[in-house]
Amino acid sequence: MTTVAIVPAAGLGRRMGADKALLDLGGTTAVERVAAACGDAGIDEVIVVRREGAAPLPPALAARRIVVPAGGEMADSLRAARAALGPAVAKVTVFPVDHALVGAETVLALVALLDRPGCTVAVPEFRGRRGHPVAMARAVFDGIAAPAVTLRDVVRANRPQLRALRSANPWVVADLDEPEDLRSARCALHGEPWSTVAQMFRHRSRRSYRPDPVPAAQLERLVDAARHASTSSLIQAYAVVAVREPAVKDRCARLCSDQQHVRDAPVFLAVCADLHKIALACGRHGASVQAQSLELFLQATVDAALLGQNLQLAAEAEGLGACMIGAARNHPVELAQLLGLPDHAYVVFGMTVGAPADDPVPRGRMPLSGVLHWDRYDAAAAAAALDGADASLRAWAARTNAERGGYRGRPVSATKGWTERMAAAWGADSEYLGARRTLADELRRLGFGLD
Ligand SMILES: Cc1cc2nc3c(=O)[nH]c(=O)nc-3n(C[C@H](O)[C@H](O)[C@H](O)COP(=O)(O)O)c2cc1C
The missing domain is CATH 3.40.109.10 (NADH Oxidase)
Structure with a gap:
């Protein structure tokens, strides 16, 4: 018994302005990422669906099977792939190339859910929204063979046997559709989690x-x-x-x-x-x-x-x-x-x-009650927040001295609070204000008016 992933990648990518399968996601293409995730999740075979005349896939994918659909809809792609399935296939995961930022752990968990009693369809869910890939028992997937039936119809018809996988990965619901999606996907590959x-x-x-x-x-x-x-x-x-x-x-x-x-x-x-x-x-x-x-x-x-x-x-x-x-x-x-x-x-x-x-050491901030007001400004709350602001800055100074040996090599006064510092900076003719005394004139020289 084998598990197959079907990767619909036959779209024209009109909104993206490019073939989505071949999008560069940080040195590897979208279709390669999908295939790698499937491989890491223990999927036995990956079938990529491509339209007639589509550009060749990267050489690393040459061993994958490629099928060509008769029509341009996603369901046509799935029907074409189904026709290529052998009798030993017991589970099918539909993994659209648009969701290339979904990783092996999601695929693995979805396929594993199918082993639970009574579960024939497994769908990832991000904050209550269902997404892709979708894993199905072979018998369920075969429902796609009927004319005009869509993947959604197949899933809906098997709702009592559906299990949702709560996923922390927003890319299960976010697809690669617009150029901005691609830019955000590329950034996601670099970012902290x-x-x-x-x-x-x-x-x-x-x-x-x-x-x-x-x-x-x-x-x-x-x-x-x-x-x-x-x-x-x-x-x-x-x-x-x-x-x-x-x-x-x-x-x-x-x-x-x-x-x-x-x-x-x-x-x-x-x-x-x-x-x-x-x-x-x-x-x-x-x-x-x-x-x-x-x-x-x-x-x-x-x-x-x-x-x-x-x-x-x-x-x-x-x-x-x-x-x-x-x-x-x-x-x-x-x-x-x-x-x-x-x-x-x-x-x-x-x-x-x-x-x-x-x-x-984090500098901390004044109490939120001095910043967030409900329906109208609460001057009493703002005044009361000053004590908290003083305490917060003193605590920062004390920690900075104790744990970092001071700030930029020098001890910081742990007695001066925020209010005292603000008064010195903005309530007197301070070095800060002194340094900006010519600001208005200089801005005018740079071609700005302040009128
Ligand atoms: C518009 C702006 C200008 C700033 N200018 C300086 C600066 O010239 N030198 C500096 O060391 N820090 C500067 N800072 C950093 C602030 O001192 C710092 O954000 C503030 O003390 C709070 O600390 P935190 O950012 O670590 O939370 C500036 C911050 C802002 C928002």
Whole structure:
């Protein structure tokens, strides 16, 4: 008795704009991943369904059987594959190539479920939604032979014998349909296995890096993903300049309060608000960008910040460490000149990125009651949260001194709380504010208005 996987891969991939079986998923094609998962799960044979005239499959798959369907529907593919099944086949797993990020463990568990008494169909479920692959007893799969019957009909007809496999893998319900799906799949192959929200809780700014370079392909992937943040009216008023050249990085560091991590990081990203492309767009249509507008300045700045936060999160999801550098606003004109920014662009903040070499104590945050209000702002709750903010920062300082020997080589005051620090920074003529005294004038010189 054998177990066969049928891999429908006969679609034209119109929305994807490419043959899905041959999509490159990090050095291996989608169909190869599916075949490898089946092999690892102990499936005896893989039958790939391809349409007439489709491109040849990778040579590594030459030993697999390939069948060609009579029609273009998924059910036609399954009927063609069924006709190729020998009498010894006892179990069939339908594993569409669109679900190539599903791994062997899911296939193995699905096939094993069929051994449970009364189970003839096994389907993975992610958060209550059913997906693929689908494993079936041969007799159930044979139901596909009837004309006009679909896989869904076959599964539905056997619902009492269906068992759902609770899966933690979202790719059982997410298929590779659009180019964005492919990009997200490629990223998933690189990422940490945290959910996005779990990743957010793990955030810490990292200021010390191993010397390993961050590959250009990785940076491209991260920036590409990050720019899928929401953007006001699709304005996309941002740009990122990735500085890897040590001499340029050194000059950036000097313009950013001489912060050593800017110099040390393998790459320094200048996250820019960029109305230059809007100016060009206006020029094409006989208009001129209203760059004097405070609203446009804010839109560009907010957009850049959204991209930047997405970028840091994406970098962290791939195991990198990053630190935003607001000191990039200390000398906006000089930094813009150094990086060759056009008119109507400025660096909102920088970001150092690299493989982290430190393990900082998490800084904590003020109590949530000071941030989240229900229906109307609760000023009493905000005031009460200050004590918690003080306590949280003191606890961070005490731990940092005890466990890390201080912060960047120096002991931190464990008596100063958050409120005292904020008062010193923003309630007095501090070095922070002093460093930005010329900001408005410099932004105007760069082609922004604040009116
Ligand atoms: C816009 C922005 C600018 C920042 N600028 C700097 C900077 O110039 N240098 C630095 O070391 N950290 C900088 N940081 C990092 C903050 O100090 C850090 O996020 C904050 O203290 C909380 O610590 P955590 O990120 O580790 O939770 C910046 C953060 C943001 C969001």
